[in-house]
Amino acid sequence: MLTVFGSIAYDTIRTPTKVVRNALGGAATYAAISASFFVKPGLIGVVGQDFPKSYQNILDRFVDTRGVVHAKGKTFRYDGSYDSTLSLRTTNKTELNVLGDFKPVVPEEYRKSEFVYLANNDPVQNTRIIKEFDNVKFSMCDTIDFWISSKRNDVIKMMGSVDSVVINDEEAKLLTKTHNLIKAAKKIMEWGTKYVIIKKGEHGSLLFYEDTIFPSPAFSMEDIVDPTGAGDSFAGGMIGYLSSKNSTKISTIREAAVYGNIMGSFAVEKYGVYGITGLKRPDIKKRFGRYKKMVHF
Amino acid sequence: MLTVFGSIAYDTIRTPTKVVRNALGGAATYAAISASFFVKPGLIGVVGQDFPKSYQNILDRFVDTRGVVHAKGKTFRYDGSYDSTLSLRTTNKTELNVLGDFKPVVPEEYRKSEFVYLANNDPVQNTRIIKEFDNVKFSMCDTIDFWISSKRNDVIKMMGSVDSVVINDEEAKLLTKTHNLIKAAKKIMEWGTKYVIIKKGEHGSLLFYEDTIFPSPAFSMEDIVDPTGAGDSFAGGMIGYLSSKNSTKISTIREAAVYGNIMGSFAVEKYGVYGITGLKRPDIKKRFGRYKKMVHF
Numbered sequence: 001m002l003t004v005f006g007s008i009a010y011d012t013i014r015t016p017t018k019v020v021r022n023a024l025g026g027a028a029t030y031a032a033i034s035a036s037f038f039v040k041p042g043l044i045g046v047v048g049q050d051f052p053k054s055y056q057n058i059l060d061r062f063v064d065t066r067g068v069v070h071a072k073g074k075t076f077r078y079d080g081s082y083d084s085t086l087s088l089r090t091t092n093k094t095e096l097n098v099l100g101d102f103k104p105v106v107p108e109e110y111r112k113s114e115f116v117y118l119a120n121n122d123p124v125q126n127t128r129i130i131k132e133f134d135n136v137k138f139s140m141c142d143t144i145d146f147w148i149s150s151k152r153n154d155v156i157k158m159m160g161s162v163d164s165v166v167i168n169d170e171e172a173k174l175l176t177k178t179h180n181l182i183k184a185a186k187k188i189m190e191w192g193t194k195y196v197i198i199k200k201g202e203h204g205s206l207l208f209y210e211d212t213i214f215p216s217p218a219f220s221m222e223d224i225v226d227p228t229g230a231g232d233s234f235a236g237g238m239i240g241y242l243s244s245k246n247s248t249k250i251s252t253i254r255e256a257a258v259y260g261n262i263m264g265s266f267a268v269e270k271y272g273v274y275g276i277t278g279l280k281r282p283d284i285k286k287r288f289g290r291y292k293k294m295v296h297f
Numbered sequence: 298m299l300t301v302f303g304s305i306a307y308d309t310i311r312t313p314t315k316v317v318r319n320a321l322g323g324a325a326t327y328a329a330i331s332a333s334f335f336v337k338p339g340l341i342g343v344v345g346q347d348f349p350k351s352y353q354n355i356l357d358r359f360v361d362t363r364g365v366v367h368a369k370g371k372t373f374r375y376d377g378s379y380d381s382t383l384s385l386r387t388t389n390k391t392e393l394n395v396l397g398d399f400k401p402v403v404p405e406e407y408r409k410s411e412f413v414y415l416a417n418n419d420p421v422q423n424t425r426i427i428k429e430f431d432n433v434k435f436s437m438c439d440t441i442d443f444w445i446s447s448k449r450n451d452v453i454k455m456m457g458s459v460d461s462v463v464i465n466d467e468e469a470k471l472l473t474k475t476h477n478l479i480k481a482a483k484k485i486m487e488w489g490t491k492y493v494i495i496k497k498g499e500h501g502s503l504l505f506y507e508d509t510i511f512p513s514p515a516f517s518m519e520d521i522v523d524p525t526g527a528g529d530s531f532a533g534g535m536i537g538y539l540s541s542k543n544s545t546k547i548s549t550i551r552e553a554a555v556y557g558n559i560m561g562s563f564a565v566e567k568y569g570v571y572g573i574t575g576l577k578r579p580d581i582k583k584r585f586g587r588y589k590k591m592v593h594f
Contacts, residue, residue, distance in 0.1 A: 085476040179382040181499075182519040202478075203500040204514065215592060217501065217512035222479040254594040295512060295592065297551040 002243040003110045004032040004236065005044040005129060006119025007076055007099060008051075008059075008068065013228050013271060014081040014092070020226075023272035024055045025078060027119035027142070030232035033276050034263045035117070035240030036062035037284055042110040043067050044129075046102040048075040058277060067107045071098040086224050087201065106132040115243035117235060120144040123151055123158035130161055138248045140164040140239050142231070148175045160192030163248075166235045166260075169200045181206060182213065197238070197257060199231050199264075207257045214254050219265035219291050226271045230264040233276055237263025262287050299540040300407045301329040301533065302341040302426055303416025304373055304396060305348075305356075305365065310525050310568060311378040311389075317523075320569035321352045322375060324416035324439070327529035330573050331560045332414070332537030333359035334581055339407040340364050341426075343399040345372040355574060364404045368395040383521050384498065403429040412540035414532060417441040420448055420455035427458055435545045437461040437536050439528070445472045457489030460545075463532045463557075466497045478503060479510065494535070494554060496528050496561075504554045511551050516562035516588050523568045527561040530573055534560025559584050 006028030013020045028045050035041045043059065044067035051070070059065050076099040079092040106129060114137035118126040126141055133139075139162040143155050148171060155175065159165050165188055169181060176184040185196040185208035196208040204217040238260035245252050262284060269275045303325030310317045325342050332338045340356065341364035348367070356362050374392040379385065403426060411434035415423040423438055430436075436459040440452050445468060452472065456462050462485055466478060473481040482493040482505035493505040501515040535557035542549050559581060566572040 087476075179384075180519060180521070182517055186519075200500065203497065204512070206517065213517045213591060214594070215501070215514035215517060216594070217514055220479055220503065220510045220512060222477060222483075224477070251594070258594055294510060297511070297513070297548070297555055 001110070001113040002035055002039050002041040002115040002117065002239060003044060003067070003106070003113040003133070004028050004035060004041050004063075004117045004119065005104060005126070006031065006117075006121055008043075008045040008047050009076045009078050011228060011272065012077070012079040012092075013226055014079075015086060015226060016082070016084050018271065020271045024058060025228065025272060026076065027229075027232045029059070029273060030229035030267065030276070031117055031119055031236030032059075032063045033273055034233040034236030034267070035243070037263075037279060037281055038237070038240035038244035038259075040064055041236075041240065041243075042107070042113065044104050044106065044110070045069070046071050046076075046098050046104075048073045048098045051075050058273070062277070067110055069102070071102070073098045080228070082227065086227055089227070104129055111135075114138065114246065115239055116140070117239045118142070118158075118162065119232065119235075120147070123147050123154040127154070127158045127161050138163050138239070138242055140166055140235065142166050142235055143171065143175070145171055145174055156191050159188055162193055164195035164197065165193045166197040166199065166231075166238070168231060169198050172198050182208070195253065197260070199234055201227070201230070204261055205234070205257055207254065209250065209253070214257060216257050216261050217295060218261055219287060219294070221265055221268060224268045226275070227268050229273065230267045233267035234260040234264040258291060259284070259288065262291060298407070298410040299332055299336050299338040299412040299414065299536060300341060300364070300403070300410040300430070301325050301332060301338050301360075301414045301416065302401060302423070303328065303414075303418055305340075305342040305344050306373045306375050308525060308569065309374070309376040309389075310523055311376075312383060312523060313379070313381050315568065317568045321355060322525065322569060323373065324526075324529045326356070326570060327526035327564065327573070328414055328416055328533030329360045330570055331530040331533030331564070332540070334560075334576060334578055335534070335537035335541035335556075337361055338533075338537065338540075339404070339410065341401050341403065341407070342366070343368050343373075343395050343401075345370045345395045348372045355570070359574070363406055366399070368399065370395045377525070379524065383524055386524070401426055408432075411435065411543065412536055413437070414536045415439070415455075415459065416529065416532075417444070420444050420451040424451070424455045424458050435460050435536070435539055437463055437532065439463050439532055440468065440472070442468055442471055453488050456485055459490055461492035461494065462490045463494040463496065463528075463535070465528060466495050469495050479505070492550065494557070496531055498524070498527070501558055502531070502554055504551065506547065506550070511554060513554050513558050514592060515558055516584060516591070518562055518565060521565045523572070524565050526570065527564045530564035531557040531561040555588060556581070556585065559588060
């Protein structure tokens, strides 16, 4: 089984061509829905009383929501704007709301999960919650600049407590204080994790383990609509695929990184979660096949 | 046969750790030496009376220099500084010297070349000189921001007169006025060239033809010493490999793009041309094999 822990949000997304208000969002939402095309993931998170039935229905359609707590107050809100290239995002506002006091607990039914994804949560919380699982075969965490700047030592500790770290290129540089991504990955591995996956947006990803690097270009996209959630969809697709294979063989992990890229490429094709919620499994398989042909030489 | 036309220079390279003055450089120097590991290229260029015997010896060791004119005056000089990440270069000074009045002529012995590489020269000169070849099977040109800013229409005309364009990502965006590299490549192809190769530095390259994209990640490097000439070595390696196969089959062109990446990765390992002049053919073959294993999934 796979468990995903992280934020469920109302997102306001501003691109040069459109503003979408109060869309279903959040790192865990994207990751869990993305993973759901490979396995049915359990989701741990919190929503407020304002969380509408329609969004609850979307979650229920894709994931096991027994771990989603309905708390008094308003759902976490995020508001961000993209620049004209859709590659730089500025945060306009974050309202923690119910997320602020959330004390996540792993439901009994999720404790035996072999695969666990900890999204970009408070690193102290991630480090604590991973210990509540009894049977972890492969754990993965993400982080963001906010935690790197405010709780760097806790981020480092968290990274030593999981099997793999998935992180953006710019955040990997910020965290490790180096410009070279290979040096950055090596440093993160020194902190105790076995695998580092650096996400490079339109340039794909780099998977590091031992002395090996597996670069995987992005599935090239001419029309990007909304990059929100691409990284979370990457992580969800990657660990979802691994979980479906119930394997941590390196050849499977390499394939999983490619599935991560594929899921990220779907995520950016529409606003909000609609790039991935409209998918069928054969769409993913087909794009994986096209990808394989694309990179062949 | 392959002919390379472009600049031969004295380079002053300033990195945060070292300054190298009056090193042998120039786009055509890098491209021709890189290509020489696949075929013996003919070189068209000009040097001044100050060009030392030692540099002439390096050129003679790798290329056919019957097309190199020794003119009255000083050799072309370039002086540039890299930032701390080695990814941004600022031009401190350019002295055209003998390059200013150079009227390139294709030597009789080179006219039958099936493969022609026109480096980042004046686009008007490139468009004129390609017509002096009788038997071209595959021509390729590069350009730089200087020509895009000063002679954009001539750059566009040049691109329509060759089979393929190799260009940096930033320059492709500047030239086509778009941020998306797929849109940029399509626009360049509309101007009449069949293949576009966009070089993305540490992120590798994208080869475009018809409706197809072949992304090829860079051979990942932990220690980059000097990026000077990496793009020219890429282009030289690519067209050198094609010329050695005497083929323009698409499968060969894809392999050639990988060889381009490989040659670029060697170029950055040492200052100046020494990253490639010290190579032996088996080194290249070996790295190509490692690359193939690296990207496999």
